[in-house]
Amino acid sequence: xxxxxxxxxxxxxxxxxxxxxxxxxxxxxxxxxxxxxxxxxxxxxxxxxxxxxxxxxxxxxxxxxxxxxxxxxxxxxxxxxxxxxxxxxxxxxxxxxxxxxxxxxxxxxxxxxxxxxxxxxxxxxxxxxxxxxxxxxxxxxxxxxxxxxxxxxxxxxxxxxxxxxxxxxxxxxxxxxxxxxxxxxxxxxxxxxxx
Numbered sequence: 001x002x003x004x005x006x007x008x009x010x011x012x013x014x015x016x017x018x019x020x021x022x023x024x025x026x027x028x029x030x031x032x033x034x035x036x037x038x039x040x041x042x043x044x045x046x047x048x049x050x051x052x053x054x055x056x057x058x059x060x061x062x063x064x065x066x067x068x069x070x071x072x073x074x075x076x077x078x079x080x081x082x083x084x085x086x087x088x089x090x091x092x093x094x095x096x097x098x099x100x101x102x103x104x105x106x107x108x109x110x111x112x113x114x115x116x117x118x119x120x121x122x123x124x125x126x127x128x129x130x131x132x133x134x135x136x137x138x139x140x141x142x143x144x145x146x147x148x149x150x151x152x153x154x155x156x157x158x159x160x161x162x163x164x165x166x167x168x169x170x171x172x173x174x175x176x177x178x179x180x181x182x183x184x185x186x187x188x189x190x191x192x193x194x195x
Contacts, residue, residue, distance in 0.1 A: 002070075011066075012067035012070055012185075014063070015178050016065060016174070016181065017063065017064050017065045018035070018065075019064055020038055022036070022166075022169065023036035023064065024038070026165070026169070028138070028162065028163065029138035029159050030135065031072045031076060031136075031137070032069065034058065034061060035061040035068045036061060037062055037064065038060070041134055042132060042134040046132075050087075054083055054086050054087075056079045059071070059075035059076055059079070066181050069186075073185075076136075120150055121150070121151065122148075123145075123148075123149075123150070123152075125146055125148035126145075126146065127145065127146035129143070129144045129145075130142070130144075135159065137160055137189075138159030138163070139159055140156070140159065143155040143156075158192045158193070160186075160189055160192040166186075167183065
């Protein structure tokens with residue numbers, strides 16, 4: 001209904017073009033970076049959880065315009081369904097008793113969880129940690145600094161703020177109506193940016 005619609009294409013093709021060099025300079029990640037022809041995905045580049053055991057492809061755009069970002073996001077929804085199906089198939093193959101484990105191990109896990117929840121995380125003094133995950137909008141990162149007891153500093157890197165900061169450069173020589181299109185393909189959530 002949309003991909004081959006003449007009006008849809010007129011509103012998206014050659015609008016908000018971001019070259020690969022610009023995308024890297026502006027700090028893009030996720031679909032915004034992949035829409036500009038760079039196939040970087042944390043689930044492949046720095047695998048975590050079970051992503052190294054799953055089979056999926058990384059959609060990549062060619063022109064870096066709003067239409068490419070739209071196509072990348074549509075294909076990512078298809079790939080997400082494919083990932084979910086692989087996980088369901090895996091879980092169906094696990095024998096019922098195998099996933100429950102030993103009850104003493106479960107009790108120890110419960111105690112550890114309770115202690116961590118009630119007293120919080122303890123980070124060694126001067127420990128600097130950055131961990132990130134591939135969120136639907138791009139790289140979501142957490143930066144922690146320890147003081148020997150509780151985290152002394154915590155910063156979150158949400159992709160929306162980085163992407164919105166490029167809006168001015170993306171809409172040069174476009175009409176005001178194109179700004180809505182560009183913000184739509186940036187997939188901005190202003191609550192994420194406000195914090």
